Amino acid sequence: MSVGSPYDVVVIGGGITGAGVARDLSLRGLSVLLLEKGDYGAGTTGASSWMIHGGPRYLEFDWDTTRLSCQDAGHIVSIARNLVYRVVFVIPVLAHDKNNIERMETAMEVYDRFQPLKKSHPHRRLTAQEALQVEPGLAPDLVGAVTMEEWGVDPHRLVFANIQDAVAHGASAFNHTRVTELIRDAGKVIGVRYQGPDGATAEARAKVVVNASGPWSPEVAAMAGARVELRPAKGIHIVYPHRISNFSISAESVDGRDLLMVSHAGFTLLGTTDDDFYGDLDSVDVVEDEVEYLLQAFERVFPAIRDYRPARTTTGVRPTLFKWRRYEDELSRRYAVLDHAGEGADGLISIVGGKLSMYRLMAEETSDAVCQKLGHRAPCETARRPLPGNESEVTPPGELAARCGIPALAAMKLQSRQGSNAEKVLDEGATSRILCRCEPVTEAELVYAARHEQVRSLADAFRRVGVAAGPCAGAACILRSAEVIGRELGWSAEQRFDAARDFVRRSWLGRAPVLGRSGWAQEELAQGALRGLMVADGTR
Amino acid sequence: MGRADSLAKLAFAYGVHLTRRRLARPRPQVRALLETNAADGIRALTADERARHPRLTTCINCGLCALAAGRVGKTRLPDLASSYMRLYARLGEVSGDVEGEGPDLVAAAAVCPVGVPLAEVAEVVRRISRS
Numbered sequence: 192m193s194v195g196s197p198y199d200v201v202v203i204g205g206g207i208t209g210a211g212v213a214r215d216l217s218l219r220g221l222s223v224l225l226l227e228k229g230d231y232g233a234g235t236t237g238a239s240s241w242m243i244h245g246g247p248r249y250l251e252f253d254w255d256t257t258r259l260s261c262q263d264a265g266h267i268v269s270i271a272r273n274l275v276y277r278v279v280f281v282i283p284v285l286a287h288d289k290n291n292i293e294r295m296e297t298a299m300e301v302y303d304r305f306q307p308l309k310k311s312h313p314h315r316r317l318t319a320q321e322a323l324q325v326e327p328g329l330a331p332d333l334v335g336a337v338t339m340e341e342w343g344v345d346p347h348r349l350v351f352a353n354i355q356d357a358v359a360h361g362a363s364a365f366n367h368t369r370v371t372e373l374i375r376d377a378g379k380v381i382g383v384r385y386q387g388p389d390g391a392t393a394e395a396r397a398k399v400v401v402n403a404s405g406p407w408s409p410e411v412a413a414m415a416g417a418r419v420e421l422r423p424a425k426g427i428h429i430v431y432p433h434r435i436s437n438f439s440i441s442a443e444s445v446d447g448r449d450l451l452m453v454s455h456a457g458f459t460l461l462g463t464t465d466d467d468f469y470g471d472l473d474s475v476d477v478v479e480d481e482v483e484y485l486l487q488a489f490e491r492v493f494p495a496i497r498d499y500r501p502a503r504t505t506t507g508v509r510p511t512l513f514k515w516r517r518y519e520d521e522l523s524r525r526y527a528v529l530d531h532a533g534e535g536a537d538g539l540i541s542i543v544g545g546k547l548s549m550y551r552l553m554a555e556e557t558s559d560a561v562c563q564k565l566g567h568r569a570p571c572e573t574a575r576r577p578l579p580g581n582e583s584e585v586t587p588p589g590e591l592a593a594r595c596g597i598p599a600l601a602a603m604k605l606q607s608r609q610g611s612n613a614e615k616v617l618d619e620g621a622t623s624r625i626l627c628r629c630e631p632v633t634e635a636e637l638v639y640a641a642r643h644e645q646v647r648s649l650a651d652a653f654r655r656v657g658v659a660a661g662p663c664a665g666a667a668c669i670l671r672s673a674e675v676i677g678r679e680l681g682w683s684a685e686q687r688f689d690a691a692r693d694f695v696r697r698s699w700l701g702r703a704p705v706l707g708r709s710g711w712a713q714e715e716l717a718q719g720a721l722r723g724l725m726v727a728d729g730t731r
Numbered sequence: 732m733g734r735a736d737s738l739a740k741l742a743f744a745y746g747v748h749l750t751r752r753r754l755a756r757p758r759p760q761v762r763a764l765l766e767t768n769a770a771d772g773i774r775a776l777t778a779d780e781r782a783r784h785p786r787l788t789t790c791i792n793c794g795l796c797a798l799a800a801g802r803v804g805k806t807r808l809p810d811l812a813s814s815y816m817r818l819y820a821r822l823g824e825v826s827g828d829v830e831g832e833g834p835d836l837v838a839a840a841a842v843c844p845v846g847v848p849l850a851e852v853a854e855v856v857r858r859i860s861r862s
Contacts, residue, residue, distance in 0.1 A: 250737060250741065251734070251737055251738065251741065252733065252734050252737055253733045253734070253737060254736075254737055254740065255733075276771065277768065277771045277773070279764075279768055279771075279773060293745070293748060293749060293752065294745065296748060297741065297744050297745045297748040298741070300744060300748055301740075301741065301744050312767050315760040315763060315764045315767075316757070316760060317760055317761065317764070318757075321759065321760060321761045323778075324761055325761055325764060325765070325775060326775075327776070327777070327778035327781040327782075328781050328784075338764060432788075432817060433788040433816065433817045434817060434818060434820060435784065435788070437773070437774075437775040437776055437781075438773070454820070456818060456820065456821070457814075457817040457818040458817065495781075495784070495785055498785035499785050499788065500788075500789060587824075588824050588825060589824070589825070589827055592827075592828075598805065598806065598810075598825070598828045599824065599825035599827055599828050600814060600815060600818075600825040600828055603821065603824055603825055628792060628807070628809065628810050628813065628814060629792055629810075629813045629814050629817070630814065631810065631814050661792070661813060661814065661817065662788075662790055662791055662792060662813050662817070663791050663792035663793075663813065666791065666792065666793070667792045667793075667794065712845075716791055716793060716844055716845070
């Protein structure tokens with residue numbers, strides 16, 4: 192077992208909160224080590240609705256959460272401009288909805304007070320005819336509609352941009368590295384033992400350990416005999432590999448919950464469910480009933496929804512703060528910074544609860560608590576310092592495309608991930624070949640990701656650059672991607688093949704619950720392309 | 732306390748809203764909505780395109796159409812359906828990709844195993860990218 196030099200802080204968890212904490216602390220001049228047991232953002236963060244939103248829903252419960260959320264969303268929009276885009280909702284109101292059009296507009300009028308905090312426009316009220324004009328797919332019997340603006344974001348890139356900046360300011364960060372033990376000495380947590388991707392174990396000493404492991408927080412805290420109480424809630428989304436409506440749309444579920452169909456850049460997320468979860472956090476499956484629950488709600492307002500072929504589902508578990516009796520949807524999305532000193536675990540701080548839109552603020556408050564513990568005086572800078580790729584204006588996509596010999600669409604997509612670093616990324620691979628044509632992703636970007644972005648598997652590549660995220664679900668690109676990553680990481684031919692097969696198998700788990708009749712037919716065609724991968728041992 | 736306070740404030744806002752609605756005449760909002768969001772490249776499908784849209788988005792990028800025909804402008808035919816048709820917002824920024832000569836799209840569509848109407852796809856993508 193190796194023991195490195197001590198750090199000021201070890202952060203456990205590489206979701207958006209852990210990444211935000213690592214960035215904040217390293218910008219304040221502390222030495223930081225971040226450890227993530229899977230890949231960055233692969234848990235709750237990646238399974239979110241991909242939105243930086245202000246939470247108009249919370250107006251019913253707690254206006255302060257909405258205000259804080261909008262305020263922090265405004266900061267995130269400023270520091271991560273290349274990663275965010277406007278998401279405009281049309282909220283149709285039907286005759287028997289729980290909120291009539293006047294109540295709905297009232298809520299939007301109140302929400303308008305907070306919208307400037309996140310640089311969003313105020314709402315509009317549309318007649319039924321106007322709503323159908325801008326969104327012809329809506330049910331014709333609607334009473335009217337109101338609009339609302341939020342921001343979309345690629346959470347995987349947002350996490351990684353935070354990691355990149357933390358590393359640029361002296362932090363160390365490792366994915367696929369699991370903390371196996373918290374080291375304690377006389378009632379104080381003094382470090383961690385961890386196991387890397389190669390199975391080797393190591394030890395890192397630190398003055399403070401931050402537990403930012405989301406729904407896994409109780410498990411991590413228990414390693415030090417401390418207690419974190421959560422009420423984990425499972426949420427699923429259906430992913431369509433296209434933008435299927437002009438605007439994003441909301442719908443009321445059979446039990447009166449607000450559901451969202453969010454039009455992102457080239458795909459649509461439909462969700463989400465919110466159910467108490469008691470199972471294994473490392474194995475959360477989507478069941479067909481959950482899919483049907485979502486489709487049933489959207490069929491009322493967007494009747495053609497069942498004509499579209501979903502690509503897959505996503506699922507995650509929210510680390511909601513514990514509260515007895517409340518209905519899941521009414522649970523607060525507030526967060527808490529817990530110092531476990533009173534439980535005989537001095538030096539361990541947990542950050543729990545919260546939501547993606549408030550990650551920066553959560554990280555700031557956690558970092559404040561860490562700095563107070565260490566007697567370190569340095570102000571938080573994360574609200575004003577741009578994330579990597581946002582330091583300067585991006586080149587127009589057409590110009591970049593002409594210069595680098597790639598389609599303008601590929602240039603635009605690359606900029607949406609890498610911002611002003613796009614050209615540097617293209618220079619890395621010295622090739623303009625398009626590897627994943629649906630997204631599209633260049634070979635150069637994948638080479639860059641393998642060399643500089645800790646891509647260690649095809650699933651990591653999916654998160655980092657969007658390989659296999661399109662309509663073909665990898666049929667056309669996954670073997671080529673395995674070749675490129677394998678070449679960079681020194682995989683044998685067999686390892687490359689196994690990696691592709693493993694990716695196809697895992698992604699199948701998310702696809703099976705949403706394949707309708709045409710979906711199965713198309714799956715058969717895709718199987719043709721993947722025959723070597725899928726039937727090698729008789730399993731899918 | 733938080734919830735009671737929130738509901739009371741919403742109730743007050745509701746009263747203000749109803750009063751305002753009685754006093755003010757509603758104005759058409761569509762143009763303002765579209766103008767507000769034009770800068771973000773949010774383009775809309777027409778009602779006809781909307782009705783056909785599920786058929787336009789079934790491409791699985793098998794590549795067979797590329798064997799029957801070549802490119803639309805600079806764009807490989809399968810990419811038109813599998814990547815450009817995915818994204819009908821911001822297509823204006825990449826219009827250069829899809830301008831230029833078009834192949835025999837009827838022949839290309841004839842070999843498509845999932846029946847993507849490629850001529851229609853090309854028409855929609857070009858219309859949106861120009862608008």
